[in-house]
Amino acid sequence: MHKRGFEIVSAYQDDPAVKLPVRSTKQAAGYDFFAREDFVLKSIWRYDFIRLFRLIKNEHPLTESDFRRATKILKPLLVPTGVKAYMQPDEVLILANRSSNPLKRGLVIPNGIGVIDADYYNNPDNEGEIFIQMVNTSPKDVVIEQGERIGQGIFMPFLTADDDQGGQGERTSGFGSTGR
Template identity: 60%
Template sequence: MKRGFEVVSKYKDRGVKLPVRMTKDAAGYDFFAAEDFLLPSIWKFNFLKILYALHKQKNITKTELLEGQKCLKPFLVPTGIKAYMKEDEFLMLANRSSSPLKRSLILPNGVGIIDADYYNNPNNEGEIFVQLVNFGLKDQLIKKGDRIGQGIFLPYLVADNDEGGKETRTGGFGSSGK
């Protein structure tokens, strides 16, 4: 087996959908939400107040600034899925083209990278979460089974004389960014 998807044990027998390509020429596998998830709008926090203060270069408190940053933090929507692949590959998570238009949902950095050694890690079994920000005016209820992102398997290259990559992954989400 070269690459593919499995349901993590937490979601076994809970009707979680494996990612699928919707058309024969599609590069991306659509990922589905594993459960209902309420994604708050960035506008419900003091986002406008902070944005206005920063624009006008007015003094804002550290607490207000932290609250402004909090409203822009992404939320992790569970998929209940893990991905396996060859050592020289990764899974790139990306926005679905319709998500920003129809639902005002985006991956905050545009893409997410799932490394091959994330699969079956001891912290969370390699479950993939899709980071999303809701820039719409209202909170968005993501229903179980809604398409929330897409994943594309890709090979990668390393630089000549590469001396990195000697550590072994010991954790789950975000663990390689110590």
């Protein structure tokens, strides 16, 4: 039985452009993930972000319309990889940004890291396809090309607390589905 690794999601099995993650060097901890398709990450500055910022700065009350607009603007986009990961029940795959993305391209992972749990593999919603959340803080749109390296993943064991009572639930769907 295999302990941990990557597979191509069945919907993309015949797509030669979808690539499994790889480590670039012998000492690399992270597996480089590649974009499944061309993807445009719009700059947050393209929208009415500046208008909202000005309202907040000048202490004007924001309307429900302003909040809805802000929610549409200031959210990460999910860059698809076409890949899923399998691992042991006491392991996690940590997704991290490439070190060059923020500095050279203004691309950030808004929550700092991504956490892929073992039970995300083959979930009923998306078969466990891994997406990398990104926000483009640069002033121009960034085009991520199919096959381009977009992030990295590191398999790690995790520990539980003494007398842990959590973990009784079952995953019922895909991305962000473990509840509140």
